[in-house]
Amino acid sequence: MGLHGVPMEGDDDHGEPQKFNKYACGCCIVASMISIIFGYDTGVMSGAMIFIKEELKIGDVKVEVLAGILNICALVGSLMAGRTSDYIGRRYTITLSSVIFLVGAVLMGWAPNYAVLLAGRCTAGIGVGFALMIAPVYSAEIASSKSRGFLTSLPELCISIGILLGYVSNYFFGKLTLKLGWRLMLGIAAIPSFVLAFGIVKMPESPRWLVWQGRLGEAKKILQQVCNSEEEAEKRFRDIKKAAGYDENCEADFVELLKNSNGGQGVWKELLLRPRPAVRWILIAAIGIHFFEHAVGVEAVVLYGPRIFKKAGIKGKDKLLLATIGIGVTKTLFILVATFLLDKVGRRKLLLISTSGVIVALTTLGFSLTMMENVEHQLLWALILSIVATYTFLAFFSIGIAPITWVYSSEIFPLKLRAQGMAIGVAVNRLMNAIISMTFLSLSKAITIGGAFFMFAGISVMAWWFFYFLLPETKGKSLEEMETLFTRGRGGGRIKNNGGVEIQQRNDV
Numbered sequence: 001m002g003l004h005g006v007p008m009e010g011d012d013d014h015g016e017p018q019k020f021n022k023y024a025c026g027c028c029i030v031a032s033m034i035s036i037i038f039g040y041d042t043g044v045m046s047g048a049m050i051f052i053k054e055e056l057k058i059g060d061v062k063v064e065v066l067a068g069i070l071n072i073c074a075l076v077g078s079l080m081a082g083r084t085s086d087y088i089g090r091r092y093t094i095t096l097s098s099v100i101f102l103v104g105a106v107l108m109g110w111a112p113n114y115a116v117l118l119a120g121r122c123t124a125g126i127g128v129g130f131a132l133m134i135a136p137v138y139s140a141e142i143a144s145s146k147s148r149g150f151l152t153s154l155p156e157l158c159i160s161i162g163i164l165l166g167y168v169s170n171y172f173f174g175k176l177t178l179k180l181g182w183r184l185m186l187g188i189a190a191i192p193s194f195v196l197a198f199g200i201v202k203m204p205e206s207p208r209w210l211v212w213q214g215r216l217g218e219a220k221k222i223l224q225q226v227c228n229s230e231e232e233a234e235k236r237f238r239d240i241k242k243a244a245g246y247d248e249n250c251e252a253d254f255v256e257l258l259k260n261s262n263g264g265q266g267v268w269k270e271l272l273l274r275p276r277p278a279v280r281w282i283l284i285a286a287i288g289i290h291f292f293e294h295a296v297g298v299e300a301v302v303l304y305g306p307r308i309f310k311k312a313g314i315k316g317k318d319k320l321l322l323a324t325i326g327i328g329v330t331k332t333l334f335i336l337v338a339t340f341l342l343d344k345v346g347r348r349k350l351l352l353i354s355t356s357g358v359i360v361a362l363t364t365l366g367f368s369l370t371m372m373e374n375v376e377h378q379l380l381w382a383l384i385l386s387i388v389a390t391y392t393f394l395a396f397f398s399i400g401i402a403p404i405t406w407v408y409s410s411e412i413f414p415l416k417l418r419a420q421g422m423a424i425g426v427a428v429n430r431l432m433n434a435i436i437s438m439t440f441l442s443l444s445k446a447i448t449i450g451g452a453f454f455m456f457a458g459i460s461v462m463a464w465w466f467f468y469f470l471l472p473e474t475k476g477k478s479l480e481e482m483e484t485l486f487t488r489g490r491g492g493g494r495i496k497n498n499g500g501v502e503i504q505q506r507n508d509v
Contacts, residue, residue, distance in 0.1 A: 021144065024226040025151060027203055028139040032154040033196050034094055034131040037101050037189055039162020040169070041070070041124055042302065043328060044185045047170025051182040056114050060441050068438030069118060070125040074430040077129020082423025084130070086267075090138040090206040093130060098197035100127035102190050109187015120186070131155075133426045136410035137418060141206040142226055144236070145478045149342030152410055153403035157335045160398065163302065164328030171318070171325060208415055208479070211240045217253025236478070243415050243480040267420050278486040279417065285470055285486075286409040286425040292463035293405040294432035296358055297456030298397055300440045301390060302327065309387070323387070330391045334398035346475040347404050348467070354400020355464040361393035362457035370450030401463075405429070411474055412482045 049063055058066075077100075085093040104127055107120025135155040143151040166185075173185045207226070210219035220237055227233035238248040246255060270276075275283060309323045341350055368386035371379060413421035444452045472485055 021147070021226055021228055024142050024144070024147070027142050027226070028151040028154050030199065030203055031094055031135050031138045031142075032158040033192070033199075034097055034101070035135050035155040035158035036162040036165070037098075037192055037196070038128050038131050039159035039164075040166045040189055041101075041105075041128070041162070041186075042159075043163030043166025044169050044189075045070075045166070046302065046324060047167065047174060048182040048185045051174065051178055052117070055178050055182070056117075058114060062114065064438045064441055066114075066118060066121060068434040070121050070128060071430040071434035071437060073122045073125025074129035074132065075427045075434070077126035078133045078423050078426035078430060079129070080126070081130040081133040081426075082420040085134055085137070085209075085419045090134055090141065090209055091200060091203050093134045094138065094203075095197055095200045097127050097130035097134065098193045098200065100124070100130065102193035102197065105187055105190035105193060109183050109190065111183065111186075124189075129426065129430060132406075132429065133419070133423050136406040137422050138206055140407075140410040140479065141208040141418075142204075144227065144232070145476055147343060148411060148479075149347065149407055149475065150339050152407040153335070153339045153342055156403040156406050157332070157339055160328070160332040160335045160402075164325070164332050167325040167328040171322065174318075207237075208240050208244075208418075211237075211244050211246070212415060214255045215253075216241070216246075216250065216255060239478060239480040240415070267417055271417050271421055271424070276483075278483045279414070281470070281486045282412045282414075282482070283421060283424070285412060286421060287428050288466050288470065289405050289408055290425040290429035291432055292459070292466065293401055293429060294436055295456075296355075296397070296401065296460045296463060297362065297436060297453065298394075298402070299433050299436040300452065300456070301394065302331075309390075326391065327394055330394045331398045331402070334395045335403055338399045338403045341399070342403065342407060343475060346473050347408055348471055348473040348475075350400045351404050351408075351467050351471065352400075352464065354396050354404075355460060355467060357396025357399075358393060358401065359457055359460045359464065361389050361396060362453050362460055365389035365393060366450045366453035366457060368450075369453060370448065373448055373450060408471070408474065411479055412486065414483050415479070 045067060049067065052058070052066070053063055081093060081097075084096065088096075101124055104120050104122075104124030107123060108117055109120075111117035111120060132155075135158075136152050139152045139154060140148060169185050169188070173181045175181070176184065204222045204225065205218070207219040207222045210216070210222070219240070220233070223233040223237050224230065227236060241250060242248040270279065271283065338350065365386060368382045368389055371382040372386065409425045410418075410422055440452065443455075447455070474482065474485065477485060
């Protein structure tokens with residue numbers, strides 16, 4: 001075995017103890033740091049909006065626009081990021097994302113009026129789109145199949161840590177003057193953005209991207225660092241070369257680029273216009289899981305947590321912000337638990353358990369808030385039930401749907417289509433995030449806040465059926481095996497994945 005790993009539970013394909021590679025883990029942690037900045041920007045806005053509304057004298061519509069515009073711009077950013085990462089590489093795309101975040105944070109921290117604040121939020125949104133697309137893709141391409149669930153879920157964990165830091169920032173900066181407090185909340189994100197922009201250049205490039213660019217020698221050296229043995233590195237190297245369309249026995253350090261190796265129209269044609277059956281299924285799975293992540297209403301809880309608790313009967317800014325910190329703590333703790341379960345329990349089983357819990361919690365939250373709205377005096381039991389249901393919802397959401405959305409969608413696309421395919425998934429994700437962020441207040445007025453959560457519960461039921469029928473288990477599979485997993489009716493024997501869904505196993509991969 002190599003020098004980079006430490007013992008870890010589980011066996012490899014030959015029955016030997018699987019080791020956890022410290023260097024690969026370090027690379028994924030640094031790449032995931034960009035997600036902390038995004039999480040902070042999301043979390044801090046929930047409290048900052050209270051003070052922004054008071055100082056700038058803006059109404060609910062402008063508050064909704066301020067909350068949701070980040071995700072509209074992130075949609076654009078994610079689509080730009082797919083093509084950008086194919087051209088300049090995964091590593092420099094993370095650097096670019098940090099720079100964009102830096103500019104957005106400076107604008108928001110300075111913001112003398114609503115227009116400048118909105119411009120800063122839009123700029124940060126572009127950075128969000130880049131970060132959400134590239135961090136999971138980079139982690140998936142660095143990690144081995146045995147630890148990919150853990151390492152690829154790190155960006156989601158970092159988002160939760162960022163959200164929690166944003167809530168804590170709300171509480172402490174909220175004690176400053178009205179004019180200074182919210183500007184410091186938003187502007188302080190410029191510091192980590194600046195540090196990360198320079199720190200990321202010390203990281204290695206994705207070996208899969210290097211192979212795709214014909215830089216085989218560089219890719220092999222990096223694989224030797226992120227693998228635990230020469231044998232593992234060589235096996236992964238051969239598989240990647242074969243998946244990229246090169247001769248797996250090629251030993252040249254640099255080879256001529258294959259046609260369409262830089263993406264472009266060929267990629268979009270394969271992905272959208274004339275996809276192979278397996279690619280079509282993969283695309284549906286990726287779009288669906290990203291759609292449902294936000295369609296179940298998590299953004300309503302994370303972004304409008306203070307309003308929900310206020311509706312439930314909690315009074316005072318300090319108490320509201322402290323209750324909101326509980327949201328961040330719950331989300332972070334359960335995503336941390338999920339990172340250790342993904343490679344043991346599997347994606348599919350954890351996803352179905354998570355969605356089941358979400359359905360029950362949302363139904364309970366809708367019931368308790370409806371009871372609170374229809375009585376003139378405060379119901380203590382309904383107040384307690386609504387708080388418990390909120391935290392229960394976040395716990396179940398965070399242990400499955402939240403991390404698995406990013407792990408699953410970043411690992412299922414073929415190499416050539418991965419960046420652009422992931423970009424489409426992120427675009428759908430941000431679109432749904434924006435729709436929930438920008439309509440929740442209006443929706444809750446139209447059908448009551450309890451009715452809104454009953455609606456989210458109904459959508460969660462549809463999500464459960466989608467996951468059950470269309471998402472096969474990917475635990476333990478290499479990235480190069482994914483297309484085989486999603487192939488039906490093409491030779492080979494019929495097999496069952498861990499969840500019981502039958503798929504066709506091809507013999508030619």
